[in-house]
Amino acid sequence: MMAGAPLFLILLPLIPAIISFSLPERLAVWRNAVNLLFALVKVGIVADLLRQVRGGVDLEWRYTFLPGHDFLLRVDTLALLFVSLSVFLWLITTVYAIAYFGRGPNLSRFFGFFNLCVLSATGVALSGTAITFFLFYELLTLATWPLVVHNGDEKSLRAGRIYLAYTLAGSAAFLVGILWLKTLVGSVEFTAPPDLSAVPPLTLTLIFVLCVGGLGVKAALVPLHAWLPAAMAAPAPVSALLHAVAVVKAGAFGIVRMIYDVYGIGTVAELGLGTPLAALASVTILYGSLRAVMQADIKKRLAYSTVSQVSYILLGASLIGPFAVIGGLVHLVHQGIMKITLFMCAGALSNRLGIKAVADLDGAGRLMPVTMGAFTIGALGMIGVPPVAGFISKWYLGIGGLQSGAPWVVAVMAGSSLLNAAYFLPMLYRAWLLPPPERAGFRELGTSRDRMLILPAVVTAAAALAAGVFASSAVSPLTWAKLIAERGYLE
Amino acid sequence: MSPLDLLVAAPLAFMVAALVLGQGGRWLILAAGPVMLGLSAWLLALPPDAAHLVGNWDLPLGILLRADGVARLLVPATCVCFVAVALYAWPEFSPKAGRETARAHTFWPMLYLMWGGSNAGYLTTDLFNLYVTIEMVSLAAVALAAMGSLAAGLQYFMIALVGSLAYLLGVALLAGHYDTVDATLLAVRARPDLPTVLALAVMTAGLLVKAALFPLHGWLPPAHAAAPAPASALLSAIVVKLGFVIILRLWFEAFAEVVRPAAIHLLGGMGALAVIYGSIQAIRQERLKPLVAYSTVAQLGYLFLAFPLIWNARIPGEPWAAVLVHAVAHMLAKAAMFLAAGLMLKAVAGDRISDLGGLARAMPLSVTAFALAAISLMGLPPSGGFTAKFLLLHAAIEQGQVIYAGVLVIGGLLGAAYLFRPLSVAFGASAAPVVRAEGALRVAAPLTLAALAIALGFAGMTLIELSSIGAPPAIALPLAEEPGP
């Protein structure tokens, strides 16, 4: 394949974006068909790229956009981990969004910006320099804002304001950090980590704080997380997207890049930056779980659960040991699959039965057994029950903690799992074991649209299960995470 | 024949023709548009050292027109703005629209007068000729501003007049002292003595009034907010840039040897204050057009904030390019924003930001134009505004200028705070108002300008190369490939 492949992959969603923007609502069928078609094409291209990169192919596309600043796209193993997660979940979310919205107002706009989000997330993944990363990271903010305010009511507009205030301030800090670093060392390319030995440690620490603080906003690190629960005002497909794939993952992915590809684990360990970040991640994990227990609203509870779960990735990255890294990276995928399942189920519950609060869940399992089945698999995975995928992540993270001389990580894992159980099990109990309210003639899979609404969650739940059961197979996220660790970070 | 004098002569010829044709003057844009766009393209294609002595009178008596980087960037951008604004104004300033016919009579000659004046201002190096051009542009600007509010126009007129006279006083001092007022000759002859410093000070003060730099901006928001949309677009995009360009030429070309760091930081500091003050005032506005007008006050601040960054830079070419790219990007984006705002306000028959509810659905193309222009003004990627702010921020960090770097970052965030407010209301779902469809040209004009402002973000290298053509010796160091050590 030609060297322009990364650029092609990024720009591909522009076609459905432009088609979606220009089609009127009455041609919704065509719009949906185009969106599905391009989502499928993208999955195909990424599958082919996965095969090539595993075989050792190195694809790169470079363009000097300002003197001394290259726009560099690069396909490496870590990039492909994020890209494959996003294209797979995007296909799923497209199906779900089509079923969820049916025929509503402003959907052409929605799908247009939806595709621009795919474009930015793919760009974030494939960026080869910190500055290229910033360009797509900022574009992602701009493309997600219209989705957050999609409902257009006072609550969503407020959520949009909070979202912008946090994320724009965060990316400004990040930009200052990388430009500062660039003026000091001349290059912030991921493939060729700069030589930082000449820079005073205090400066390096300050730049690290700026960058990780800026990226931590999107990764919802405490105390920069407040936008995420507020953004729950958005419709369910958007929440699914923000939480599982696009926004929070872009932040976490950026921090992984900073630690491993810009600073390098050696420098991070030397400066003693790993442990404070790991501690902050642990605080976030426990705080997010604690707040989740207190929420009465299902989506809010899931939102705080995301705050907590994303920091597993950061914990793994900051512990600096082979097992911890694998655990963190594999959780990037596992958390995505499990959390999107939960959100799509929550959206289906509210869409079909009007259930929004935890207290309304009574007997939901009898009314919508397929939905609640998928929800249960996702929830058990989050708690870390084997053989669902979440168990694999926690296992590697725990061992990684012991290996890196941080045994307290095991305690954090255990505490978090207990809290996870404390907020998920009551939901499962209500759904399966309490009697449902009277609902005459309700059928979960009545129309084809109802089936299309449930199907994506079933697929991702199955994927979450498979990622755990077949973790040792050649195509599992775990195997790929091990490949990343072998190629990049374990010399 | 050279495009350099044609670029000045052609708009003036069109002005006379518009006066003669009266009500039919609007048809002239069909000829003026292609002619001026063609001349701009010719200008870009000229060899790097292209210059032209008007009437073959030699310096110091003659007037030199020169195609340097500043002119090569600003003349085509100005041309695009004028064409777009003229096409937008076509139905508004026509006798058929049921408005008073005096407006249809005056708008078109004033447009061409401003066009010729600003082109002359970008091309000439003669300081007295520059006085004439700023008066031409001021005259047209006052007439356009008076179309909205006579009182605001009169206030603008008085202040502009005093500004021009201060500039003229400086020119008089220089003429007596050096026997020439040509910038290229002064660059060689200038000495840092009292008359020179005094002349530079009064000229700069006069031009700062024209360029509306805080705290001399008071006339701008009422005049720009009250004028009809096409006039506001020209006032904010073109008129204020001329004062800035002349200051740029004075400080970095004619008197580069006279300027002292304290003075440069005074200008930079005023620019920084303008960014903060203009943004905060924009945030406080309840109505859309004053918000956009205060945004101009803030954006002009960046142009002057860049002065110390150019002055201290190791590679001055980069911040020099940045400030010119910012001027061009602001020109396109602000014209687009005023035109789009004009359409939006006309549709809802109100002037408050809260009146815009549901417009994203009712008139998506105009809201898109507004949003794209906003992205460039906020300095978010990818856009010309981003390229400029990125280079300035890089220069500020490289030089350790913490305050300027901080203002650049905070200014961007404040910009997002005020520009997302109207967008947020427009995206709100309060039932979409029924909007009468506008002509395709009127919708296309702001959209094209905004799209160009965005497109500038992809042409960074070309813009930097253009800006380095004929740059003053202090700037024109070879561009390094890698700014690292």
Next chain:
Amino acid sequence: MSLPAALGHLFPLTGAALVGLGLFGFIILRHPLRQLLAVNVIAAGIFLILGGLGRGEDVTDPYPQALVITGIVVSVALTALGAAMITRLAEDRCAPAPTPEPPGDRDA
């Protein structure tokens, strides 16, 4: 000091005085017509400076005089515009239907 040399300083100094007077008037006077007159006094001062500085011992430099003439033309044109605007504003204010207040900024 010979008379011509003293005169050489006299013109610019008078001009400077006129500029000062005009500026003072512009700042303290509120009526637009008076302001316009003050601006004209400033302009006269500047032209005097410009012309006076070009005055030599034997010959007079024509260059500043050319500038002065151009300047006077510009000044006359702008004064006419200003006067026209002031008249129009006065007519509008006397008209039975008052024009709406200029929509200035909130804190103006």
